Amino acid sequence: MKRKVYNEVIYDEQTPLLNVPELVDNKTSNTVCFKSKAKDMEPINLPTERVPDWQNKAVELFGEMLDKYKGLRLFMDSCVRCGSCSDKCHYFLGTGDPKNMPVSRQELMRSVYRKYFTMQGKIFKNSKDCVAFDDNILKDWFTYFYQCSECRRCCVFCPQGIDTAEVTMAAREIMARLGVGTKYVTEVVHKVYTTGNNLGIWAPAWIDNCKFLEEELIEETGLKIPLPVDVNGAEVLLVPPSADNFVNTNTMLGYAKMFYAAGVSWTTSTFCNEGGNFGMFLNYHNYKTINNRILKAARDLNVKYILWGECGHAWRAGYMTRTLSGSMDFLTVKYPKHVCQFTNEMIKKGAFKLDKTANDHLKVTYHDPCNVARATTGMLEPPRDIIRATCNNFKEMHPDTTREKTFCCGGGGGMLADELMSMRMAGSKPRCMAVKATGANYLATPCAICKANFGESLKFWDTGAVVGGVHDLLSNALILNH
Template identity: 50%
Template sequence: MAKADFELPNIENGVRVPAIKPGAMAHVKYHPASEAHLSKTGFPANRVDNWKEVALAKMNELMGKYKSLQLFLDVCVKCGACADKCHYFLGTGDPNNMPVARQELMRKVYRKNFTVGGALFGGLARAEDLTEEVLQEWMTYFHQCSQCRRCSVFCPFGIDTAEISMAAREIMDSIGAGQKYTLEIIAKVHDTGNNLGIPKNALIGTLEFLEEDVKEATGVDVKFPLDQKGAEVMLIVPSADFFSSPHVDSLVGYAKVFHAAGISYTFSSHASEFANFGMFIGSYDNTKKIATRIADAGRDLGVKRIVVGECGHAYRVAYSFWNTLAGPFDFLDKNYPVPTHICEFTEELIRRNALTLDKSANDEFTVTYHDSCNVARGSRMGTEPGGQFEIPRNILKAVCNKYVEMDPESNREKTFCCGGGGGLLSDELLEVRVKGAAPKAAALKEVMDNQGVNTMAMICAICKAQFTKVLPYYDIPMEAVAGVHQLVSNAIQLGGK
């Protein structure tokens, strides 16, 4: 069990709504971005001198560009329906982690500078100027929001705190006060095509290694092709799949599915990253640039379809935003959705009986499924609303004999985020991450204790990295974390050996 130098929430019998503890998480600060990363991503390299004026001007600009921001700053009635819905509030008790209070950090500045009441009545209207102190609150608490959208489900008006935290980050970046973790990664993807900064020759080496490794294990020549012009499919995966465990096991799973289906595919060295951290910082330009890179790669390779791997926020960007940002994708075959999620791809093959699956290969696992927040509330799979819940489950039920559901109050549309999304997957934010994972850990623990679950499958690179790191704090082994296509990989029969 990993040891924490802070107090852990109790997850036995579910996570209770805590009493508020003002300032409980005020001490957590992110590492500031360097000059190089800020410049590379299009922001001032250092805090600008007249930062307050610049920030307010940016806020005004964003309110004119985003209906969501303008409306959400006005219409909250502070009913508090969202107050106990955020995993960071449930895990920390810090009242600024209640979605409504997090929004208030921006709303109080809005009132002071953009409303009559705030200008006239000041403190009585809870209006406040954007002081250094308020900016510090922004830096802290807008980086304790994983933009998971859970609050928006329960809000009478659909107010999505993610929209506010994205705007806040865009404002902070625009005055040169950005976060290192996200901006360093965005700078890398602009430079090298992926978040890890894997150069092309290393990517080639990695893919060759995987071909040998799979050949050794199965006796079958499963290909991991790179930059193969004229392939049917371009497969875009989070670069963590080329690096981490258990991520790589799903990568092997995708490759096996393509092999078994007999459909040619290729990775791209130009766009070797599915993740798009531009969304986390609310930067339209950076999000667009990263998305466009992928569209360009597909066009250059002359593929007919784009299939995307297991990555939650990236699937939201791809599903909801790609068409706007980098479309129209008229060079692709119109018979397939753009993009096609690997789960849609695999499930369709399963329904057609095109895959030979041996469920007993997963008999050592009793599996449950974690709905990743961005997939659950920011995308769809298939043609029916809610397909994003059913399709991955259909796959799991086809490849495992023992499948168990977690409490639907913590999953599906109401799923709790892993606690590491939204650009929070950074070590200096570990305390936030561990505490924010408590509600999901509690739901998992419940099915582990009562139904013998030992594996939680998921389709998100951040979830995988976050859970392997933080579940041990709750006495849950990191081996419990698996990718959906990792289990597909175990069960799929390739006819070799």
């Protein structure tokens, strides 16, 4: 058996790290999201049921999008089906369903494109390559475009530069505007408009959680370290994933300690206490509308700048703020900034006293969230720098699975739904195998969705590791002045 060594870890080439599975037709065709409910669709400006004449409407919408989205038209026109992407998708590697090969996933849309928008479709109307938009194809769209986490890994390997994520987004946009959405995604978007965050935490509960965490900090450090809410005139507006307030509280404690040690005033907003933007997984309209809320919160609270918390797709949307929502010129820092950049800057300035031995019980490895690494801003080193500054035992995973080649956790792109649990576990397999191979007992990652999925999948794949944030490590290592 061929073996290779990386970072003192021996990899069998036959381990299930990147092996191409056997093809099983339609293996995941029954793993389908629950359909959206009218109570969630109506408030987010989407049709509550399939619009009349939906087949023709879909073609009309498709045509509109081809004219508006440069990328979509190019991606429809240029695939040569060379197969370079076919074994790069974590869902395909985890399931073996050929429709989870990125090329096949795109083909679900491209076959419709050929039918209505190409010469081929006009001449060979009944060709197998040209598919009419009907119930069957809509079912496949609903199934397989919601089995894509929009992680953009396949695009890294595509010789033509085709981005399946954008194809998926376009398909979801069309479906949403026809009145076809998933319960999980539309419910989350609805919650943002009503409560300000994805988890549906109402303002009093958010404030209460912050008070609870402050008490935790007093107990742990003996210090009154604040977790401020709705403070007008604070220097920083932090837009964390709401899960940090409710589930990944060690990360929230890490932020609080970090700001305290840095002497920077900060606040969260009960109007917009969510960096995550599930509009990105649904349609552009909600994507923009949700993003605008962050700027509104910043204006209302008169902060100097905004920091995005540890959340992958929040950062992908956040980084786009100047494009999605226009100018940020009313702020002192006019560009989006990530909390890891800020913390790293402070560490490099020598603002913190750190005791790395506080994390000696941990063997740490780092998972690049797709949206922080390749898909937005290429932010690879700042989180690693923080880990190096706070831990003695840090080991990278196999290079075929990190940085721009990182694997999705398996739960991104609006796929964290309970009914997709089997897909989530299957999609998480390549990453979990790489974690297992390092022997790490702590998987650090600055992404709430990754944390949520790894919370299950690291156990499912028997890795022996637990997942946590980057600021959790900082929290352990920070020495605070009394």
